[in-house]
Amino acid sequence: MxxxxxxxxxxxxxxxxxxxxxxxxxxxxxxxxxxxxxxxxxxxxxxxxxxxxxxxxxxxxxxxxxxxxxxxxxxxxxxxxxxxxxxxxxxxxxxxxxxxxxxxxxxxxxxxxxxxxxxxRRHTSRYPYEETDLPEEVRAALAEAAGAEGVSLDFPAPWHLRWVLDLVQEAEARNLTDRGQAQDLDEWTRTGPAATATEDGGVPDYAFGPRKVGGKAPMRDFAGDRPVPGRETAKFERHPHLALLSTPGDKPVDWLRAGQAMERVLLRATLEGLVGSPATQALEWPDLRWPLRDPLFGSGHVQMVLRLGYGPQGPSTxxxxxxxxxxxxx
The missing domain is CATH 3.40.109.10 (NADH Oxidase)
Known part of the structure; x- marks a missing residue:
């Protein structure tokens, strides 16, 4: 046709x-x-x-x-x-x-x-993942997917991963007391009857995932300080697998390429039996975003942090x- x-x-x-x-x-x-x-x-x-x-x-x-x-x-x-x-x-x-x-x-x-x-099939999963390593061939396939869009994908070494997790934790602490961040969450989250009665954007409460009470996975709590009846708590993985997507430049064309690479990686990950969720907290603070890169070998600008692993499929939103x-x- x-x-x-x-x-x-x-x-x-x-x-x-x-x-x-x-x-x-x-x-x-x-x-x-x-x-x-x-x-x-x-x-x-x-x-x-x-x-x-x-x-x-x-x-x-x-x-x-x-x-x-x-x-x-x-x-x-x-x-x-x-x-x-x-x-x-x-x-x-x-x-x-x-x-x-x-x-x-x-x-x-x-x-x-x-x-x-x-x-x-791809949905963001805000649930605990298994403490299972990602095979090298899977990591290579994900890096190849990002490279097809002109974007680098790197899995931080253990010492760098600890640094990235510390930056995310700092961002999460800031978000808890930042009025502007709270306003954005209020506008783009749905709780109670509004969570299932809307045909609109935003994150409904059934997609928040359980409240984290242990583990080091970088999870944003979309509930903020609001109670969500029936919401469970859970321990998340102690050793999360994070991947950093980086571009040579930091202009709108680079951001568009990064978005294409992110989705290409997530689709490939889905076919490989993985689930994923973005971890954007530190990217939202300019003074925390630049230190995300590998200080020894890193180059370019980190555009996205992805948490990847084996775990339950997230709900559709x-x-x-x-x-x-x-x-x-x-």
């Missing part, structure tokens, strides 16, 4: 596949427009989903949109076309993040289509209605 003749149902399905991506506080800060005459999608940032305290630079917003862009590329490749992608295609229009033209298959999709089964994130034009 020619991309010009794509049915509305097929276009909508691709946009929905894209929208399953993770984003900071599940804000889903993206909007897609499909142009039939150009045979492609345009990705815009939804600036209504910004977080002025946790993400004042919109770095996190770009990473989330990058993750959705990767999912869209996977969906296009799965449907049999080549996703011809341009980042920030028009200088001076920073809200226009990318275009994805449906081109004829040519040089291949660089393994994108094989990731499609994980698009709807609400997606914004497709009518709010997709327009189809002639």
């Amino acid at each position: 020619s991309p010009r003749l794509l049915s509305e149902e097929r276009i909508t399905a691709m946009a929905y596949d894209a929208s399953t991506a993770p984003s900071m506080h599940n804000a889903q800060p993206w909007h897609f427009r499909y142009h039939r005459h150009d045979r492609g999608f345009v990705l815009h940032a939804d600036l209504g989903a910004t977080m002025p305290h946790a993400d004042p630079s919109t770095r996190g917003l770009h990473i989330g949109c990058g993750a959705a862009l990767l999912n869209l590329r996977v969906a296009v490749a799965h449907a049999g076309w080549h996703p011809e992608t341009r980042l920030l295609p028009i200088p001076g229009e920073p809200g226009l993040l990318a275009t994805v033209r449906l081109a004829r298959p040519g040089e291949g999709d660089s393994g994108l289509s094989e990731l499609y089964p994980a698009v709807h 609400p997606r914004r209605p497709i009518r709010e994130i997709l327009d189809i034009e002639p």
